[in-house]
Amino acid sequence: MSTEIISANEPVAIVGLPAGRRRWAATAIFTALAMASLDTAIANIALPAIAADLHAGPADVIWVVNVYQIALVATLLPLAALGEVVGDRRIYLGGLLLFTLASLFCACAWSLPSLLTARVLQGLGAGGILSVNTALVRFVYPGRLQGRGFGYNALVVASAFTLGPTIASAILAIGPWSWLFAVNIPFGVVAILVGLNTLPRTPRAAHTFDFPGALMAAGCLGLFTLGIGSAAHHEGPRPISIELASAALIGWALIRRQADSPAPVLPIDLFRRPVFALSTATSICSFAVQGLAFVSLPFYFEDILGRSQVETGFFMTPWPLVVAIMAPIAGRLSDRYPAGILGGIGLALLGLGMALLAMLPANPHVVNIVWRMAICGCGFGFFQAPNMKALMSSAPSDRSGSASGMVATARLLGQTIGAALAALCFGLVGREGATVALVLGAVFAAAGCGISALRLVATSQRGA
Template identity: 30%
Template sequence: MNNKAILLVLTLGTLMAAVDTTIVLLALPTITIDLHTDLLTSIWVLLGYLLVLAILSTQAGRIGDIVGRSKAYNLGFILFTVASALCGLSFEIYMLIAFRIIQAIGGALLTANSYAVIADIFQPRERGKAYGITSLGWNVGALLGIVLGGIITTFISWQFIFYINVPIGIIAVLLGMRNIRDVNRVKSKIDFSGTILLGISLALVALGTINFAGYGPTIEDLSEIFVGLLVLPLFILNESRVSNPLINLKVFKIRLLSFSLWASLLQGIGGLSLTFLLIMYLQGVRGLSPLDSSLLLTPGYIVATILAPIMGRIADKGRPGTLAGIGMLFIFSSLIIYYFGLQVSTPFSFILAITTITGIGSAMFWPSNATAVMFSAPKEFYGSISGISRTLGNIGTILSYVLSISAATLSIPRSVAFEVLLGVHSLDGGVSQVFVDGLHIAFIVSAIIIIFGAIFSFLGGNTKVKNN
């Protein structure tokens, strides 16, 4: 096997997933107009994708354990690429949402198995570097998504935000089929009952919280959240009784693994909410276009792109959880600085400087956290644990969106908050100050979430990575 070619394929997969997470956000206003719908419907082009990823990632990793990582990963690339082309051909909003769901199925197979492929192929002393390189793909992809989303939507057509995946996907599929081979395979069966219960629980909680953010509290939304939480204990009971559980609960007894997984969830909530909050500030308060506001965030992505491979190599030398915890403290610091320093007329240079601090923190956290998770995972559960990690990350993305919108609606109507997030509405006068005050509350909430994530990382960081 050609390890460099495998890393290229994995990085391309990460890049595509990152591009499609951010690029759609900037294109939603144009999609809304072109497909003759409303923002609260078109937002499901983004949220439907994230929801399916959250539900299927654990199952997709389990499939990789059973049928082989190469088959699962390459199938994911094929589905993602074909669905991308179909998304571009969509002429109706519900058609686009449906094809995005198919795209998410492919994305789940990609992201849920990527950590496991690295753990299969690379020695423990090399994994941090490999995770750092794939993290580079995520940062480049997120940056490209932000910039290309604005450029393509403004100067070409929103359809091409999906079409650009096709040539990349074809190249990656050919490379993946040639180079990725199965190393570890588990003789087992799919846990259908566990899959159904977990899917019901996550779907109800996610739908309830998303609708809560979009429409405000209703009996229906609260009932969905309540029932979803009630189903979770049934899922746990099912997993403790079946012979081939979807999630082997014994793995959570491994301290390094358990703490690192929870740190991943908390970083997803607090870190991504920071990005959403800044976009809402730049567009709603400062009146910048989606493209201009996103460009102000690029220094952080550039810093993270440069530093991620370096931080991965440092994580290989030992105590990745500690390094991840320090990264969380950098993100925590940026949130506190925004709380005290971000005002209606704050200079843009201030934001540029703080995004650099956030970028350093992200570069330290992600490759180190991935190293900590997969180092402590039993080989027979590489796929499942990789899937669990991605599931928690996707849940964090959804909750970060809920946190951002909920904070924004402390001072403005929810419909206006959506329009501010998507760049089709800007605020003025005293409303801007009240809106900024609401964002300050969200910064503090995010900071609290991040500091707990840092604690989890430090608690799980006492085991050194083996160097042989």
């Protein structure tokens, strides 16, 4: 049976759903998760077609990507906090409904302003989905199977992010850019109908929702994302400084405001838990590596190794393929072994793979490229599920919403930081920036590996 709760002060036993209902609930969760994750990647591929059709310049059409990303990142923590008050199920289904309707508006957009408006709404809907996604997984799967559930979750996210450009290219090969958004509609409707009948009702907190704090959190994260994006697109130093400084100022004010709150929107109470803080840091490191890799690798293969676009697409395949194999395996192992060990092994493999890619000879054989990419995929897939389980299980059940929001926030911040650093590498050293970005990715992975090991110390001290 699903977990019901009357008061946030009562203990909660997370027992999960019966097997039959669990499968349907997982189908609804992972379908919506794939849709929201894909839309962070596929729009990039369609920008030239959108610009030509809507008569927009490159500097203007890039906002089709930016406004979605900003709206998504800005609303993750506020909507996660709201889910603790009104129920994660309501936030999830409301976000999925808005995302589906906004996808229809995107497909019907007649001008750039109308498309940008629809993309903001789509980003808000995606925020509703991603903010409470892992919280729902925690309540759908019983404790003994939670690692497996988080493994499937990691598989969906990694595959959607990696395969997004390929899927977008396939759709654009047979139809206009509007199909990229219209394809979400039937999947969204099915996920809503299934979710209405199967998703569990999660704990509701006794405290009220802090609207001013939520606005401050949205402003802080939105401005930070905007500033990082401006840096990636080589904007002038003045707007970048203003955006990042404003984000820091609002963040400082938010922390001061909620220092004594039992359930702050920015979960500083959870960051006082060493395992939670360390797991969040390792997550940011891992997704920064992914951002660095998937921005730099196409340039690396084509500009430095002289390979074609078709070959580049082939070379990118082993990463998501091995992630698909390793994520469920690592999820099952996380039900038996500490995340500090599994996560450390995964990040060590990821860092090794990135370093080996950076050291490829001038004319490598196909096999030499493929097995290095496979090592990266193995490490990335091996890390995600154990880390997600450690992060979620280190938070009390009545704070699952905020922990879930932090999972998604760490992922998107890591990807954004990684992509921005890759762009910076290209700006500093030209096409050799691809090699520098791979080396930087190996450094981030090594740092994450060290942080992951610290969780073993934190866990032993807590046990003592």
